[in-house]
Structure formats: C-alpha cells, structure tokens
Amino acid sequence: MTLPVHRSLAGQAVDALRELVLTGEIPPGARVNEVEVAARLGISRGPLREAIRQLASENLLVLVAHRGAHVPAATPEDVRALFELRTALECAAAELAASRRTDADVARLREVCAESRRTYQAGERFPYRLDLAFHQALLDAARSPHIAEQVRLVQQRVVLLRSGLRDDPPHQHASLDDHDALVDAVAAGDPGRASAAMRTHLARVCAQMLAEN
The missing domain is CATH 1.10.10.10 (Winged helix-like DNA-binding domain superfamily/Winged helix DNA-binding domain)
Structure with missing residues (x-):
C-alpha cells in the first residue's frame, strides 16, 4: 500500500x-x-x-x-445496539434531506446509486466506499453537520463488522434497490416516505448481519 x-x-x-x-x-x-x-x-x-x-x-x-x-468482534447485542442508533440518526437525516434537497443533491445521489450498481454488476464485491458515499450524499442533502458527524462514526463501526461477512448477492441487490427507493422519496420531497425507506433499508442490513453473526 x-x-x-x-x-x-x-x-x-x-x-x-x-x-x-x-x-x-x-x-x-x-x-x-x-x-x-x-x-x-x-x-x-x-x-x-x-x-x-x-x-x-x-x-x-x-x-x-x-x-x-x-480489531473488535461484535456480538448480536452489539449489532442491534448499533442499528438502533443508526436508525434513529439516519431516519432523521432522510427526513431532513427530503425537506432540504436541491437538484444538485438529487443528481449526486442518483450518480452514486448508478456507480454502485455498475461496480457490483461488474463483479466486484459491494464496495464499502460507494456505500459510504451514498449515505454521505444523503447527509450532505440533509445539511445537519452534527447528525452527519455522529452517523459517520456509527457507519464506520457497521462497515467494520460487515467486513468479515461473505458476499450475499440477493441482499446486495436488495440494498441497491433500497437506495434507489430512498432517492426517489428524497427527490419527491416526501420526508415520511424517505424515513420509511431508510428504516426498511437499515432493518434489512441489520437482519443480514445478525443472520451471519
């Protein structure tokens, strides 16, 4: 390196x-x-x-x-606790993003979604950088720096715990679909729908991690 x-x-x-x-x-x-x-x-x-x-x-x-x-290893209780915190933070961020997004924000979110799908379909394991880039673009649209800082720390810990999991194509495709649904809700300016889409997405990721743990 x-x-x-x-x-x-x-x-x-x-x-x-x-x-x-x-x-x-x-x-x-x-x-x-x-x-x-x-x-x-x-x-x-x-x-x-x-x-x-x-x-x-x-x-x-x-x-x-x-x-x-x-490097810490996680128990199922650790995973659940992290996702309780992440869900509270990122559902709030999704609501704010739907209320505050600009056309440039939506374009950036769609760009990251498209790149994530291209990269995964090209045969690469779902890249954590693009996953973080998507959630960062959402946080940028939310314009809440304090939420963004806390989310960054929690996301890193989730990425760490996911690093040892096997690739799961059905889960990864579902996550990409979740991202698309979330962007559609943000673009529509619908805070409730954006929050619900984020909650569904994070529940899916948490369940997958618990199944592998």
Missing part, C-alpha cells in the same frame, strides 16, 4: 490503517501486528501508534495496555 502525499505522515497513517481495518485485511478479532503493519505501510512505529490511538478513539480498534491493539 502506498501512502498519499497530500497529508501529514500522521494523517496518512490513520487513513491507511483505517483502510486495512474497514476492508477486513485486519479482520475482526485479529491483533494489529505493529512490526508487520509498519513495514507494510513503510512508516515507523511512532506514526503507526498515533494512528492506532486515533482509531481506538473511533471504536475501530480496542487498545489494551501492555497487550497492543486488536
């Missing part, structure tokens, strides 16, 4: 380590081997340890004194 050059070394290390965690290259339950990861990223252990502390503050790693860091 090559680190980008436009950020500080500490920022680059955080981004690179987050990528390894969220893509499942360091899977849930695994320990972060500082020597191996530092060598892989081409950095010293100092910036890596800063990155570990940052990801621990985001609940993407668990840091134990004298034992290092590991």
Whole structure:
C-alpha cells in the first residue's frame, strides 16, 4: 500500500490503517501486528501508534495496555445496539434531506446509486466506499453537520463488522434497490416516505448481519 502525499505522515497513517481495518485485511478479532503493519505501510512505529490511538478513539480498534491493539468482534447485542442508533440518526437525516434537497443533491445521489450498481454488476464485491458515499450524499442533502458527524462514526463501526461477512448477492441487490427507493422519496420531497425507506433499508442490513453473526 502506498501512502498519499497530500497529508501529514500522521494523517496518512490513520487513513491507511483505517483502510486495512474497514476492508477486513485486519479482520475482526485479529491483533494489529505493529512490526508487520509498519513495514507494510513503510512508516515507523511512532506514526503507526498515533494512528492506532486515533482509531481506538473511533471504536475501530480496542487498545489494551501492555497487550497492543486488536480489531473488535461484535456480538448480536452489539449489532442491534448499533442499528438502533443508526436508525434513529439516519431516519432523521432522510427526513431532513427530503425537506432540504436541491437538484444538485438529487443528481449526486442518483450518480452514486448508478456507480454502485455498475461496480457490483461488474463483479466486484459491494464496495464499502460507494456505500459510504451514498449515505454521505444523503447527509450532505440533509445539511445537519452534527447528525452527519455522529452517523459517520456509527457507519464506520457497521462497515467494520460487515467486513468479515461473505458476499450475499440477493441482499446486495436488495440494498441497491433500497437506495434507489430512498432517492426517489428524497427527490419527491416526501420526508415520511424517505424515513420509511431508510428504516426498511437499515432493518434489512441489520437482519443480514445478525443472520451471519
């Protein structure tokens, strides 16, 4: 992995380590081997340890004194609790997006939906970046920065827990259809319908994760 050059070394290390965690290259339950990861990223252990502390503050790693860091694994109770919070936040965001969206917001949402479908139909596993991009576009349309920040943290934890799951084509196609339905509700300016579409989508994702857990 090559680190980008436009950020500080500490920022680059955080981004690179987050990528390894969220893509499942360091899977849930695994320990972060500082020597191996530092060598892989081409950095010293100092910036890596800063990155570990940052990801621990985001609940993407668990840091134990004298034992290092590991990627957390989830219980079914953890999954349910995360989705209770995510549903409350993102249903509110969907309502606000339906009330505040512009034509540019709707165009961006449709663009991400189309790219997600093209990418998945091309044979790639459903890419977490495009999933996050879709939800970010919705949050941009909602124009509620405090909700957006909390959603970002919760979404990362959900992506982390999903990283170890097998690919499930029927579920992925249903999720893409959910996204399309949500965009239609936002474009129509219907807050109630947008909230209901988001609730349906998140319930589907939660059920799939619990079935695999």
